[in-house]
Amino acid sequence: MNEILEKSDPLLDRLKQVVGAGHVVTEAEALAPRLIDWRKRYQGAARCMVEPATTAEVAAVVRACAETGTAIVPQGGHTGLVGGSTPFEDGRAVILSTRRLNRIRDLDAANNTITVEAGCILQHIQQAADEADRLFPLSLAAEGTCQIGGNLSTNAGGLNVLRYGNAREQVLGLEVVLADGQVWDGLRRLRKDNTGYDLKQLFIGAEGTLGIITAAVLKLHPKPREVATAMVAVRDPAAALDLLNELQEATAQSVVSFELMPRLGIDLAVKHVAAAQDPLANRPEWYALVEVSGGSGDGDLKAALERTLMEAYEAGTVADAAPAENAAQREAFWHLREAIVEAQRHEGASIKHDIAVPVSSVPAFLDRALAKVRDMIPSVRPVPFGHLGDGNLHFNLTQPEDADADAFLARWEEVNAAVHDIVHAFGGSISAEHGVGRMKVGEIQRFKPPVEIEMMRAIKHTLDPQNIMNPGKVVEV
Ligand SMILES: Cc1cc2nc3c(=O)[nH]c(=O)nc-3n(C[C@H](O)[C@H](O)[C@H](O)COP(=O)(O)OP(=O)(O)OC[C@H]3O[C@@H](n4cnc5c(N)ncnc54)[C@H](O)[C@@H]3O)c2cc1C
Numbered sequence: 155m156n157e158i159l160e161k162s163d164p165l166l167d168r169l170k171q172v173v174g175a176g177h178v179v180t181e182a183e184a185l186a187p188r189l190i191d192w193r194k195r196y197q198g199a200a201r202c203m204v205e206p207a208t209t210a211e212v213a214a215v216v217r218a219c220a221e222t223g224t225a226i227v228p229q230g231g232h233t234g235l236v237g238g239s240t241p242f243e244d245g246r247a248v249i250l251s252t253r254r255l256n257r258i259r260d261l262d263a264a265n266n267t268i269t270v271e272a273g274c275i276l277q278h279i280q281q282a283a284d285e286a287d288r289l290f291p292l293s294l295a296a297e298g299t300c301q302i303g304g305n306l307s308t309n310a311g312g313l314n315v316l317r318y319g320n321a322r323e324q325v326l327g328l329e330v331v332l333a334d335g336q337v338w339d340g341l342r343r344l345r346k347d348n349t350g351y352d353l354k355q356l357f358i359g360a361e362g363t364l365g366i367i368t369a370a371v372l373k374l375h376p377k378p379r380e381v382a383t384a385m386v387a388v389r390d391p392a393a394a395l396d397l398l399n400e401l402q403e404a405t406a407q408s409v410v411s412f413e414l415m416p417r418l419g420i421d422l423a424v425k426h427v428a429a430a431q432d433p434l435a436n437r438p439e440w441y442a443l444v445e446v447s448g449g450s451g452d453g454d455l456k457a458a459l460e461r462t463l464m465e466a467y468e469a470g471t472v473a474d475a476a477p478a479e480n481a482a483q484r485e486a487f488w489h490l491r492e493a494i495v496e497a498q499r500h501e502g503a504s505i506k507h508d509i510a511v512p513v514s515s516v517p518a519f520l521d522r523a524l525a526k527v528r529d530m531i532p533s534v535r536p537v538p539f540g541h542l543g544d545g546n547l548h549f550n551l552t553q554p555e556d557a558d559a560d561a562f563l564a565r566w567e568e569v570n571a572a573v574h575d576i577v578h579a580f581g582g583s584i585s586a587e588h589g590v591g592r593m594k595v596g597e598i599q600r601f602k603p604p605v606e607i608e609m610m611r612a613i614k615h616t617l618d619p620q621n622i623m624n625p626g627k628v629v630e631v
Contacts, residue, residue: 177205199245217335228362230304236591272303288374291318309359311587316543327371362624379451387438393471412543427493503559507549510586546586
């Protein structure tokens with residue numbers, strides 16, 4: 155029966171002509187993982203998933219959808235955390251997977267650029283750069299699965315933003331299929347180009363609502379000759395901030411990562427995640443995972459890191475520190491940091507936030523937000539951790555022990571709203587690196603000036619007048 159229906163669907167027939175029947179997926183079992191988001195908050199449905207292998211095929215798919223007014227949901231690695239790559243429940247949209255657009259088109263070591271297709275896995279791009287004795291610095295825990303098209307569409311952040319900037323700052327050029335199927339070839343490899351509006355930046359962070367990124371020219375950097383890492387017990391978040399600034403000065407701005415973690419996060423990671431070990435003995439309340447890199451490889455950076463930590467110890471801002479003595483120890487420190495997310499899952503439900511405030515405001519934000527959530531839910535277990543160096547915290551709240559998970563989660567929006575009000579009071583952002591997707595469409599309207607929302611709608615209307623590009627995400631039209 156299903157087969158008969160499929161055969162009589164002219165859109166599916168046309169898509170099959172474009173990409174081959176084997177790449178128009180309609181079987182329930184194959185579609186299922188593409189219909190639910192990573193956090194399992196949204197369960198959608200779709201007409202099919204189409205897997206084009208070239209930019210021309212993407213353009214032909216978009217034209218077919220545009221002619222029939224069919225919504226398109228672009229999907230990369232499907233690791234996004236705000237429901238952006240999950241179709242709505244009505245089942246009318248076509249998922250466009252970039253999985254097969256996975257070629258590295260060019261690596262120009264002299265120009266320090268790499269030109270990649272949207273479906274390249276982030277880790278493969280890092281490896282290609284490494285083989286050419288270069289660094290592609292974008293790095294996040296999902297890097298073995300997420301794709302560069304998704305990274306750019308969410309303007310991903312991750313672990314090295316402090317030094318290299320977020321995804322937006324890694325891009326020199328883009329190739330995009332527009333909502334009417336036209337191809338914009340903006341694959342420029344230029345460091346300077348002041349010929350009008352910087353259109354590529356519109357598509358970066360647009361979460362698929364303005365067009366489909368099919369390829370990008372990315373910047374490469376010199377490979378650091380030295381990396382020095384330490385796990386540090388800091389007195390409190392204010393002391394962590396002091397340490398960050400001292401380290402920047404001592405290492406000529408070579409701090410790549412500065413991650414803040416609370417006691418409870420470390421305890422849960424050690425309790426639940428294999429091989430996660432606490433390298434510090436005295437059970438401090440706050441940890442900082444610090445990494446500096448660059449230099450000439452003669453040990454200068456490690457020496458500067460250790461000297462700064464010693465001075466901070468004498469000043470009382472640092473209570474203890476464990477410098478990584480080798481690559482395995484460095485990996486163990488990062489494993490502990492990354493284990494925090496998984497560990498929270500074992501403790502029941504969590505209410506999550508991805509917020510940013512000015513770096514200097516992090517300590518005051520934490521004081522106020524922690525007091526507020528403890529006032530709302532007295533035995534809540536906060537695990538605020540993340541990229542202190544970017545002012546970006548994952549202000550996550552684990553449910554009280556023995557509480558009912560559903561009852562706790564029922565307060566998600568109320569708690570989000572209270573925390574976001576505090577973020578706003580500090581001049582912050584309610585989505586630092588994960589995007590808006592479906593989850594925060596309503597919430598951004600509470601904080602952005604109306605004129606900003608109007609400009610977003612005007613851009614959306616101009617580039618996608620039929621509202622077929624990932625409709626309902628980022629901005630309501
Ligand atoms: C364990 C884990 C750790 C993470 N850590 C971080 C982190 O540290 N920092 C961070 O920023 N994020 C993090 N994320 C979130 C996520 O990995 C990133 O947002 C990532 O950039 C998404 O890439 P993706 O290929 O999975 O995109 P998807 O989830 O497939 O898509 C994300 C959005 O982009 C759109 N899209 C995808 N491809 C295209 C394209 N080619 N053209 C147009 N639109 C497109 C989709 O429609 C969707 O709206 C993490 C996620 C997980 C699961």
